[in-house]
Amino acid sequence: MLPNVRKFYRPTSLEEAVALLNSEKERNVVLGGGTQLALSAHPGIEGLIDLGGLGLDKIERRGEEIVIGARARPSDLFRSELLRDVADNILAEAAGNYLAEVQRNRASIGGILISCAAWADIAAALLAIGGRITIAGKDGEKTMTVDEFYEAGPSKAAHRAIITELRIRAGGRGAYQRLAKTETDISILSSLVRLDEETDGTIREARVVIGGATALPVRVREVEEKLRGKRLDPALAEEASRDCPIETVGDFRASADYRRKMAAVLTKRALAALAK
Amino acid sequence: MKVQFTFNGSKVEWDVHPGETLFETIRREGYYGTKRGCNTGDCGTCTVLINGDPVNSCQVFTASLEGSEVRTIEGVVYRDRKTGEVIRHPVQEKFVEAGAIQCGYCIPGMVLSAIGLLEKNPNPSEEEIRRALDGNICRCTGYVKQIEAVKEAAKALASGAYHPAPNRA
Numbered sequence: 001m002l003p004n005v006r007k008f009y010r011p012t013s014l015e016e017a018v019a020l021l022n023s024e025k026e027r028n029v030v031l032g033g034g035t036q037l038a039l040s041a042h043p044g045i046e047g048l049i050d051l052g053g054l055g056l057d058k059i060e061r062r063g064e065e066i067v068i069g070a071r072a073r074p075s076d077l078f079r080s081e082l083l084r085d086v087a088d089n090i091l092a093e094a095a096g097n098y099l100a101e102v103q104r105n106r107a108s109i110g111g112i113l114i115s116c117a118a119w120a121d122i123a124a125a126l127l128a129i130g131g132r133i134t135i136a137g138k139d140g141e142k143t144m145t146v147d148e149f150y151e152a153g154p155s156k157a158a159h160r161a162i163i164t165e166l167r168i169r170a171g172g173r174g175a176y177q178r179l180a181k182t183e184t185d186i187s188i189l190s191s192l193v194r195l196d197e198e199t200d201g202t203i204r205e206a207r208v209v210i211g212g213a214t215a216l217p218v219r220v221r222e223v224e225e226k227l228r229g230k231r232l233d234p235a236l237a238e239e240a241s242r243d244c245p246i247e248t249v250g251d252f253r254a255s256a257d258y259r260r261k262m263a264a265v266l267t268k269r270a271l272a273a274l275a276k
Numbered sequence: 277m278k279v280q281f282t283f284n285g286s287k288v289e290w291d292v293h294p295g296e297t298l299f300e301t302i303r304r305e306g307y308y309g310t311k312r313g314c315n316t317g318d319c320g321t322c323t324v325l326i327n328g329d330p331v332n333s334c335q336v337f338t339a340s341l342e343g344s345e346v347r348t349i350e351g352v353v354y355r356d357r358k359t360g361e362v363i364r365h366p367v368q369e370k371f372v373e374a375g376a377i378q379c380g381y382c383i384p385g386m387v388l389s390a391i392g393l394l395e396k397n398p399n400p401s402e403e404e405i406r407r408a409l410d411g412n413i414c415r416c417t418g419y420v421k422q423i424e425a426v427k428e429a430a431k432a433l434a435s436g437a438y439h440p441a442p443n444r445a
């Protein structure tokens with residue numbers, strides 16, 4: 001219950017939604033699925049701007065790209081046939097590990113990107129796949145890469161703005177390894193890999209991402225460097241993942257040290273699964 | 277503010293606070309089958325069906341449901357095709373038969389999650405059943421009997437002996 005909400009807006013155009021968000025008179029916030037906002041009792045929120053009427057819930061193919069609307073839900077991603085064409089379906093698999101069915105059916109990909117919980121395997125999968133995020137603000141629409149989005153930090157990248165869609169490149173091979181206390185718990189750590197290879201198997205681009213190590217998912221450039229220009233065989237998988245030099249934090253699920261060691265282990269498993 | 281939607285098969289127009297959750301609305305309107313558990317989105321006890329999908333009602337703003345279709349446990353009964361008698365939904369029936377209910381508090385939510393699954397996927401694998409119920413926490417049982425009950429309900433529904441009851445909000 002948000003006690004001080006007085007207005008519930010259902011804008012039918014993006015311009016209207018952006019204008020409401022930038023109102024000087026009242027403190028309005030964007031509503032995605034509401035799975036976080038509905039639980040909040042924030043006294044400062046005066047108006048909700050529902051994105052439900054903007055047609056942002058589709059997943060579709062446009063040329064070489066798959067376009068995901070910001071209101072698509074984890075369950076939509078999990079069931080999408082189109083995503084099977086992207087890095088061996090790792091995004092859909094990550095969406096399937098979003099906490100539980102009753103949230104997978106309601107949360108939105110836009111809200112997940114913004115709140116960017118450390119345990120958001122979906123966010124880590126998006127960074128591994130690579131893509132562009134479209135954000136609408138009062139100066140119009142801009143596009144940035146997922147990498148730029150995380151470098152700036154979600155709240156800065158989308159300050160008083162609305163994430164409208166994601167565009168990701170089809171193709172590539174992918175692998176996803178996660179560590180969790182139980183199958184249905186959130187991940188302690190995850191490692192996600194996307195490889196784009198030439199026809200002879202030479203790696204053109206490698207994206208290796210660790211989720212859950214710190215607040216935001218990170219790319220492990222050192223590992224990516226070792227893979228680029230080579231062909232992935234079991235020996236290279238072993239050699240490239242020997243060390244994952246990333247920063248980690250500890251919490252009640254796992255210590256920082258354990259996370260750092262497991263980052264290398266999970267990455268080794270992910271690469272081994274892709275080795276020929 | 278006023279919100280219109282279909283509730284358990286009937287069109288309703290309810291007066292709600294723009295910041296209130298569906299859970300709060302349902303209980304105020306007198307539908308006590310939807311139980312309060314954690315109120316933090318973690319337990320699944322307040323599950324309802326929104327446009328056929330199981331969702332925690334504590335995580336949804338009622339105001340966002342304009343034009344939607346909402347079902348609670350009160351709205352899932354069936355009518356026997358031969359006798360016309362109002363009977364429990366086959367999922368409820370099989371939960372009883374399988375002994376899947378102990379204290380019963382989580383059961384309305386769990387039954388709705390199972391119904392949401394079977395309406396989309398009439399012949400689910402065990403893996404799919406487990407996935408569909410993964411948000412409904414039960415502290416009495418070990419989930420085995422509920423999973424069995426859902427399998428039995430799938431068979432019962434496939435037998436064609438049931439068809440949905442008319443509106444009864």
Ligand SMILES: Cc1cc2nc3c(=O)[nH]c(=O)nc-3n(C[C@H](O)[C@H](O)[C@H](O)COP(=O)(O)OP(=O)(O)OC[C@H]3O[C@@H](n4cnc5c(N)ncnc54)[C@H](O)[C@@H]3O)c2cc1C
Nearest residue numbers: 030032033034035036037099107108110111115120163317
């Ligand atoms: C019980 C529970 C379980 C959870 N489990 C997981 C999990 O397993 N994995 C995980 O990654 N996260 C999890 N989360 C976190 C959740 O994903 C985030 O809270 C996410 O924001 C929910 O998305 P939503 O669309 O429902 O957000 P909302 O509640 O609608 O909004 C959350 C925030 O995002 C903003 N926002 C929403 N959409 C947009 C948009 N398109 N553009 C700009 N801003 C926007 C809102 O203004 C608000 O500040 C969980 C949260 C809860 C409460």
